Amino acid sequence: MAVPHPAALSASPLQRVAPALFVLLWSTGFLGAKLGLPYAGPMTFLGVRFAIVAVLAAPLALASGARWPERPAQLLHVAVVGLLMQFAYLGGVFTGIAHGVPAGVSALIVGLQPILTAALAGLVLGERIRPVQWLGLALGLAGVALVVINPALLDRDRLGAAGITIVAMVAITVGTLYQKRFCSGIDLRVTVVIQNAVSALAMLPAALLFEPFTIEWTPRFVFAIAWLAIVLSLGATMLLFYLIRHGAASRVSSLFYLTPAVTAVMAFALFGETLSPLALVGMALAAAGVWAVNSSGRG
Template identity: 55%
Template structure:
C-alpha cells in the first residue's frame, strides 16, 4: 500500500505552486527582452536539456503521426498560451489578473470536453461559466478603470485561454501514447520556430543580460517547462480532463500573492470580489456529480 506522500498525492499542490510562479517570472524578466524573444530563449534551453535527457536515456522518438499531434500541442499549449500571457504582461497587465483570466480554462475544458472527449456536460457548468465570466469582468473592468493594463492585454490573455483549453483537450484525447521526453522536444521545437518568426516580425530581439533576466529565464525553463508541464501531463493522464484542469482555479490567488510580494500589486474590494466570484464559478463547474445520479455513456 502506498504512503500518503506519493508523487500523485503531491502533484496537485506542486503544480499550483510552480504554475503560479510562471506569471511572476514572466513579469520579472520581460523588462529585459521582448516576449517572443524571451520565449524563444526559454524554448531553446528546454530543447537542449530535454534533448540531452532523451539521448542519454535512449528514449524513443515520435513517429510521423505522433509529430502531428505534438505540433498541435506545441503551437497551442506552448506558443499560443505562453505567448499570449507573456505579451499581455509585457503590455502592462498584472500577473494576478492574467492568471485570473486564464483560470477559466477548466470551465471551457468541461464544456468542450463533450464534443471532443465525450464527457458529460451539466447545467451547473454553464452556471459556473457565467459566474467565472462575471468575476473576470469585474476584475478586468476595475483594473482598466484604474489605468492598469489595457484591452490589448486582455485580448491576448483570452487568446491564451483558448489555446491552452484546446491544447490540453487535444493532449487528453491523443496524448496517452505520446512519448514524454522526446515529445516535449518536438513540442518545444515547433513552438521555438513560431516564437522566432514572431520575434523577427514584431520585436528588435535585443536582450539585456542582467542577473534578474538570467534568473527568470532559467527558472521558467527548469521549474515551469520541465516541472509544471510534466506534472500537468501526468494529471491529465490520470484523471478526467475537466477534473485535472480544475486545479487552475487555485492558481490566481497564489499568483496574486506572488505579484503582491514581488511587485506590490494590490487588489481592492471590487477586484477581490471578482476573484471570489471567478473562483466560485470554477469550483461550482468542477464539483463532482452526486454518486446516485447515473450518467449516460457517450454515444
C-alpha cells in the same frame, strides 16, 4: 461517508505534497514573465526559453528511454498542440503582461481554462455537461468580467492586452482538447521536446520580425529565464509526469482554482500589485466556478 482509496492510505510524503507543489510552481510562471519582460520583448524572451527547454529536454528524454512517435501524423499532432499551448498560449500571456496586465489578472483569465474546456468538451468530444458545470462557467465568466472592469484596466492598451490574454486562454483550451483527441498516448517527456522545439522555430523568427530582438542579460533576467526554463518547464513537467505515474494527477485539478489567488498574493509581495475590492470579488467568483467544474468532474 467516503472511503479513502487504498492507494491514498499508502501514499508517500512526496505524493501528498506534490500536487500542491506543482500548482505553486505553475503559479510562479506569471511572476517569472513579469520579472524578465523589462529586459526582453515577449517573443524574444519566449523564443530563447523554448530553445533552452528543447536543448535540455532532448537528452533527458533519450537517456530515459522515452518512446518517440513512430508515424509522421503523430509528430504533426504533437507539433500542432505545441503551437497552441506554447506559441499561442504563452505568447499571449507574455504579451499581455508586457502591455500592463497584472500577473494576478492574467492568472485569473487563463485559470478559466478548465471551465471552457469542460464546456467545449461537450460540443467537440461529445462529453456530457452537468448543470453544475454550466453554473461554474457562468460564475467564471462573471468573475473575469468583474476583474476586467477594474479601472486600472479600462484604458485602450491594457484592455486590448487583456483581450490578448483571453485569446491565449482559448488557445490552451483548444490545445488541451486537441491533445486529448490526438496525442493521449504520446510520452510526456517526448512531448516537451517536440513542442518546445517547434515553438522556438516559430517564435524566434516572429521575434526577429516584430521586435528589436535584444536582451539585457541582467541578473534578474538570467534568474527569470533559468527559473521558467529549468524549474517550471522541466521541473514542473517532470513533477506532473510523476503525478500521472502515481495516479495523483486528479488532485492537481482540484487545486488549480487556487492558482490566481496564489499568483496575486505573490505578485503583491514581489511587485506591489494590488487588486480592487471588485476584482477580489471577481477572483472569488472565478475560483468558485473552477472549483465547481473540477468537483463535478471528479464526481
